[in-house]
Amino acid sequence: MLLKINDVEIAAYPAPGEFKVMVLDLDDADSTTRTANGTLNRDRVAVKRQIEMSFAPLEWDKISAVLTAMKDEFFDFYYPDPMAGAYVTKRMYVGNRPAGIPFEKGGVLWWEGLQITLTER
Incomplete structure (x- = not known):
């Protein structure tokens, strides 16, 4: 799987262990309503993507490169x-980017389970 950020391939980093693409419908909050009998009157204004990724433990320099x-x-x-x-x-754009507890292995600091959620502008 090929992934790029601003035309720079991030395949040099370990590939995500989890990669989910969600297709999101965005509705106008004011004009999308339900009638008294439950019928939906929907005004879809856009279809966007949201991507969730998570990574196995990453060395300090690799997690820094992904986040940067x-x-x-x-x-x-x-x-x-x-x-x-x-x-x-x-x-x-990217939302919260939690990374779990760091641990040291062979004199190198590793970060556990980086999670990233990207949402289409």
Whole structure:
């Protein structure tokens, strides 16, 4: 699987252990309503993507490189999209990026279970 951030391949890092692409429908909050009988009147304004990734333990320099690649407010993310049936580039932003307890192995600090959620702008 090929993944790029701002046209830079992140395959040099370990690939994510988990990679989920969600297709999100965004509805207008004011005009999307349910009638008294439960019928939905829907005003879909956009279809966006959200991607969840998690990684096995990463060495300190590798986790730093992954997080630094996503440091900007928005960035281009290239990935395989199941709905498009092809690789696509979407403008994304990143949410919280928790990383578990670090541990030392062979004199190198490793970080456990980095999780990343990307959402299309």
